[in-house]
Amino acid sequence: MAAAVGYCDPISINKDALPEKTDNTLHIATYNVGVFNKSGSNSMDMVAAMMKEWDLDILGLNELDSCNTRSGSSVYQLRDFASKMGGWSYNFAAAIPFMSGTYGIGAVSRMKPVNCISIKLPKADDKEARALSVMEFDRLVFCNTHLGLTSKAQAEQVAAILEFIDARYNGDSRPVILCGDMNAEPGSATLKALKADWEQLSVTDNTFSTSNPSKCIDYIFRFKRAGKCSAESSFVGRKFTNGDTKTASDHFPVFARIKL
Secondary structure, three states, rough: OOOOOOOOOOEEEOOOOOOOOOEEEEEEEEEEEEHHHHOOOHHHHHHHHHHOOOOOEEEEEEEEEEOOOOOOOEEEEHHHHHHHHOOEEEEEEEEEEEEEEEEEEEEOOOOOOOEEEEEEEEEOOOOOEEEEEEEEEEOOEEEEEEEEOOOOHHHHHHHHHHHHHHHHOOOOOEEEEEEEEOEEEEEEEEHHOOOOOOOEOOOOOOEOOOOOOEEEEEEEEEEOOOOEEEEEEEOOOOOEEEEEEHHOEEEEOOOOOOOO
């Protein structure tokens, strides 16, 4: 199945412009938020306002600080962001110790998970370790990651993710979603390896950088050997009513409306 058709024009698409959700429809997204500080000022409130425009059910987030001295020893970014989304559930996966705290990835959800898992991924020849965040729900499994910068690291990390997912969810009736910043473009060996076991649900459109959109490196996939779902639409969010993507982060967020 080809990737879903996306809205490539840089227009504002909010929940009022999207079809009404049904019981079998979910709005999901992935966003590398750059510790909410890529422009030099705290963008957390703005990002929360932007994401609310999409009437999301689940959101994967990359580049998060947790109780470190860069963002504040008492600042647990994912917890604080989940609170701003309306008291959502969350799962943080620490990738590395950083400045007396940690740094990693995570996800937030308006739905309550039945289980949360955090997995360490191989470092290989990369500068830092990586992680996988997993939130299990009654009807869906949602995984989020941020792959390394080198092809060797990516290959080992993709293999480790597949080993875990295949052992735990092969034959599961629930769809298993994997999203995140893969640091790899569509024609790369990493994407070819992923697509052997994962179906791309998100549109292929440039997600990096917001100042010069020239690379597609953020994606949403479905595990082929678990429950089925389809993408009714997908797009890269370039403009919002309640925020400026160029100051919110150096990545654009990616949206998919999926039908279970």
